[in-house]
Amino acid sequence: MSAYFVTATGTDIGKTFVTAGLIRHLRNAGEEVDAFKPVVSGFDIATAALSDPGVLLGALDEAVTPESLDRLSPWRFAAPLSPDMAAAREGKSLDFDAIVSTCKKRIAQSEGTLFIEGVGGVMVPLDETHTVLDWMKALDLPLIVVTGSYLGTISHTLTAMECLSRKGLVVKALVINDSGDGAVPMEETKAALARFLPDVTLAALPRVKRPTDAADNFAALWRAIG
Secondary structure (H helix, E strand, C coil): CEEEEEEECCCCCCHHHHHHHHHHHHHHCCCCEEEECCEEECCCHHHHHHCHHHHHHHHCCCCCCHHHHHHHCCEEECCCCCHHHHHHHCCCCCCHHHHHHHHHHHHHHCCCEEEEECCCCCCCECCCCCEHHHHHHHHCCCEEEEEECCCCHHHHHHHHHHHHHHCCCCEEEEEEECCCCCCCCHHHHHHHHHHHCCCCCEEEECCCCCHHHHHHHHHHHHHHHC
16 A cells, blocks of 8 residues: 655646546556545536546546545635635635544555545645645655646746755655746756756656646656556
């Protein structure tokens, strides 16, 4: 059994794209794999199949049902805001200890590879006193960090990596997901990050229409992680 936490330098960077791609790769290789994305904001039941939980369920070859959504993403909120704000819009608040304990139960029950996917970026607030960084520290899992290739990503990425380093967290791979609007070729961004992060495994994923189109890239990414 192995478990990884998938996080990112910001929101809409590509966490779910990367997680789904790795799930498909492992399933195609005949390996046991599961995912858990406990906290989701911006969720609309009318478009559940297109949501992050829906994409992950599709990668797992599971139907999108109320039961499967509850299993994969038990804390879902409608407003596309940070989880603390999204929960407040519904008169609720997130229970940080419950999130951590539920994750630990899933890890203990997992028989193969488990990907726990975070929400937003490294420092997104979950409640009044905890961020995603606190969540990752509480679980202390190896991390897969997703960043983009957009203008400004180098500063954002190095800042996020510094935060993770100060908490003593282990980054198994830093994945540059093509933002589609980079001012420089993605390989230049990768080379620049490599200069500042010489001990970090770096991978670049070009933009594709479907995760299945990037099978070779995800196979290479998994080899790098392993």
